Amino acid sequence: MAEQVLAADGTPLKASLNRALRRQKMRALLLIAPLLLFIMLTFIIPIGQMLFRSVENQIVGDTIPRTVEALDSWDHDADAVPPAPVFDALAQDLMVAVELKEHTRLGSRLNYEMSGISSLFRKSGRKVDDIGEVYTDQFVALDPAWEEPATWVGLLADPKWIAAREAWDGTGDEPAFIMSRAAKTVLPQTASIYADFARVIQTEDNDSPAEEEPWHVVYLALYNDLTANPSLEVTGPLSGLVSSAATAVPSFETEDVVATFEGFDDDWKNPEVWETIYTYSPAYTNGYFLNSVDLQKTNEGVAWQPENEQIYLTLFWRTMLMSMTITISCILLGYPVAWMLANLPARKANMLMILVLLPFWTSLLVRTSAWKVLLQNQGVINDLLVWIGFVADDNRLALINNATGTIIAMTHILLPFMILPLYSVMQTIPVTYLRAAKSLGATNWTAFWRVYFPQSVPGIGAGSILVFILSIGYYITPEIVGGTKGVFISNRIAYHISSSLNWGLAAALGAILLAIVLALYWAYDRIVGIDNVKLGG
């Protein structure tokens, strides 16, 4: 056995070295940690959160939970429109949502999927507080005690809450309402809507459920509970009141809630509205992603959007096509310049390099404004063309607010990103290869095409991916010089964020764009290596 080598302090050398290595790793990580944390917090998490929005759809389930639950029992084939209990549930949900001012938000969410729903919700929201009034009147006629808030509290509140409320000294907020467990089992629907009522009264109106008469829909719920289970029994002092009500309800005049809703708006009879609500009731949806590729969810599965609403595939395709055109123009314009720079003596090359680097360093907005000014109908370029007689004065070229404008301006803006990587690759190609090819009898063209060009391909690859990545995510330049025909997918994302407020769709479009860019970036890393990115020569 070989003798163990010891370090100066007597520990085995191997262990000592390992420790040193570990310490070194720790030190390196400690130096990186602050920045990593910073980037995570200010950049990665925001993007992750945004991407999450593309599948998030809690709003439907959160705003109209009872309706979503009741819709499960809806037999799509047998009934065009859901059965009455769904409408009862909707009346209760809508009442709560109106009080919390959430129904318009839900309306605009569902409006992305089917136009018209927004106004449907707004309209119904204004009248929903009348639903159930028939039952309120009859319960009160039966026994005026039903009008008393105290009756409801006695029936439904947990004794703990009543005690807490009595102990409360009146300063600050009233203790939050607690529903009694017995009421939840005996009067499930009533308990559920009353709990919401108490919450709304306490948080929104800063009032007490012990002093407010409940909404009409609470009476509707009580009626439903009593008819569903006529033999129910409530313990305590109010049992008589409830049992007499239970015997009276079968003779109550009823309200057809379905008809009431249809009275609000005919659209409640429209099966499509219900299909939309049903389709978008789960908490997570792929609907935004489907929409961003011109598909939509229907009850028969995934289908194409109507012809006139199919815009995103075209837009993605156009973004790709224009980015490719820009990349190719950059190759065509960049290659000769890079060749020239690589083959001139250093002093001259440095002078020319300034002409490439100055645009690179110039503000993007300066370059965009320059093109906006130059390409105008009455701008310098058109003036020049008219002056040399290339075009007639009354027939000036439309160079701006279309795809041409975007391509010209973006080629100019991205050209340095092509020239710089090409130049750095070409610099490494020895000139002697070309001379050798020529001395072996190759023509100039053959020498270039068979010897020089293949060696410059890595440069073309690196430059192309770089230009392509930058160009498909461009926003500013297309927005200013692109008009309507020359805009990219980014402009649509910005539109959905700031104008249409369809954030989920914006997030889905962004996620797709990001996936494309990351795939290209991965390829770039493979070909060039991210460490080899050079800035400014």
Added chain:
Amino acid sequence: MSLPIYATTGQKIWYYSFRVIVGLILFFLIAPIIIIIPLSFNAENFFTFTPKMLALDPEGYSLKHYRDFFTNPDWIRPLKNSLIIAPFATIISVSLGTLAAIGLSQSHVPFRRGIMAILISPMIVPLIISATGMFFFYSQMGLWMEQTFGISKSLSGYIKVILAHAALGIPFVIITVTATLVGFDQSLTRAAANMGATPTVTFFRVQMPLILPGVISGGLFAFITSFDEVVVVLFVGAAAQKTLPWQMFTGLREQISPTILAVATVLVGISILLLATVELLRRRSERLRGMSPS
């Protein structure tokens, strides 16, 4: 690639036409930037050369657009905002970025590739996506800051934009500083340590002076990134944080005023200064590290 004396006529034609082509391409690159300079002195509110200008009549030229830029509050405020936001963002990116670059250039860094990818990501992710993500997150963060620390809406607005811009500037600092550190001789720090210098002294007296050119050019990149940035500030900032590029963007999109050309000219001047500084620093850094400047 000078032309040999025995070149044929065809070769001569190709040689010169190639130079003309390259010249035209370089003209395409530089002309739009140069041409706005004389246009910015236009005495009229036109975006093209007036007959008076073409005749080099002094009356055709004036400084009125520059006067507008430096007196109009619509431009002064954005200029001030840009000059507040960019330096702070630069300080954050440079200080955190330099430390991390030094960490990354050590010989044994676990997950080096992954860490690098995360740190470079603000440069890779399209700006519109960064802006969208930041829009949601930072508005919540702003509210949180206002409620927890009781700071004003305007201050929290500045903090949001500064943090966002700092994140965008970091990749540039990382790239330039790591590139400088590649040429840094690690035995110098060992030598310093050998002679009894503490790590702090070594860092400030030995390592820092040598990598300073890289740090400064990284800083300039970060500065120009923030100074030139419009998409993120558009989404994250409020009207109180309107920066110069934002004002230009609104001007270009809505009602274009010739003052924009004066602003653009000033910015071109700033770019020339920055470019010259970076170039000088690069040469100095190469000389310091014993390479021959090219």
